Amino acid sequence: MRVLVVEDDDDLRFAVAAALRSGGLAADAVPDLPAADEALFITEYDCAVFDRMLPSGDAVDYVHGLRRSGRSVPVLFLTARDTVADRVEGFAVGGDDYLVKPFAVPELVARVRSLCRRTALIRPPLQQFADLRIDTARRQVHRGGILLILTRKEFAVLELLAARPDQAVPRGDLIAKCWDEMAEPRSNVVDVLMSQLRRKLGDPPLIHTVRGVGYRLALPDTPGSSDLGR
Template identity: 45%
Template sequence: MLVVEDDIRLGNALSKALQRQGYEVLRAVSAAEALEAPDVDLMLLDLGLPDGDGLDICRQLRRNGVDVAIIAVTARGEERDRVMGLRCGADDYLVKPYSLTELGARIEAVMRRARPRPKPILDIGDLHLDLAAREVTRAGEPIVLARKEFALLACLAQTPGTVVPRERLIMDVWGTTWQGVGRTLDVHMATLRKKLGEPALIETVRGVGYRLVRSAP
C-alpha cells in the first residue's frame, strides 16, 4: 500500500496504524514521488499535494493503464468534488476527518472489488479446500466445519503464510466493522484449530490477526 500524504506527521501516524493492522506501507509526500513509487495494490491519495493535484495523478495512472486501487483522501467534501474524483479514476473517495475504522472498511471494500476471483480448489500442504462444494479434507480425511468456520479457513487459505488482519476477517465473514465481534472471532478460530487436528496450522499474530501456515513448526 502507498500512502501519499504531504503532512509528514499525519502520514507517519497513518502508516503506523495501517502497519499495526498487517499492511505493508510505503510513503510518498509529493505527486512526483507517488508516480515514481514501486507497484502496489492500493494507493491512499491525498489530493492536495505541494507539486500537483491528486486528481492529475489519478488521470495519469489511468491513462497509462495502471489498475492500482485508489482511495482519494481529501478535505474537499462537496458533491462535485466527489464526482470529479471518481470520474478521474479513484475507486473510492474519503473526506477528512475520518476514523480508522471507516478507512479500514473502505480499504477492504475496494480490495474485494479489485481482488481476483478465488481459485475454486485450494491445496495448502495436506489441507484441501473445495470452495464450491464447501468441503475440507486433511491428508484425505474429511473435516466437517460450520459455515463461519469454513469461511474463516477459506479467507486464510487465499494467502497462506500471510497475516490476515482481524478487521478483514470480521468484515469478510460477519460483514461488519464492529469490533465487538472480536471475541466471537477468537472462539470460532479456537474451534477451527481443534477441528483441523493441529492448532499450530493457524498462527496468532498478537494484535494483528491470523496466518495459515503450510505445516506445523
C-alpha cells in the same frame, strides 16, 4: 497486500501508514507526486491512498494520468473537500473511493482492505488446502479443525502462498506483497517468519523451501518435491 500512501502532512502520513500496518497491510508512504510516480513505477501496489491537494499538484489530475496510461491500481482519495462536485470529480477521473477528513482510522483501513480485494489477485473468502482452512474474511486459520494463532504478517504470507498452491512463490513476491519499505529485503526476515509459521502449522509440513527461488505450499509427496527443502 501492499498499499501506497501519498500525503504531504508528515504526522498524518505516519499515522495512516501505521494504521494500515497495524491492520495487517504492508504500507509505503511518500510525501508528494514525484515520489509516488517513482514508487508506482518500481512496485506493484494493491491500492493507493492519495491526499487530494498536494504541494506538487492535485492528485485528481495525477490519477487521471494514471488511468489514461492504463494503470488500474485502485485509488482512495483523502481530502477536506467534501462537496458533491468534488466527489463526482474524483470518481470521474478513475478514483475508486473518497474519504473526507477528518475520518475514522478503522473506516480508512476497512475501505483500503476492500479496495485491495478488487485487484487482479482476488482471493476467495475461504481457502482450503489439505486439512488447512484459511478464512480471509474472519482472518482465521484452522488446521485439522484446530484454530491457529497467527500474527498479521504470518497470516498475510500464508494467504499469499495459499493463493498459489503447489507453485513456487519467489521471495521477491513475498517481500513485495507482505512487507513494506520498513523491511530490509536482504535480511533474514522472510526466513525467520517462515520458521515460525512452519512451527505453528505443525506436521506433516506444508511449507517447503524451493532452493534459489522461494517457498511453496505443498504436500510432502507433491510431484516435483525433490527440489524442496524444509
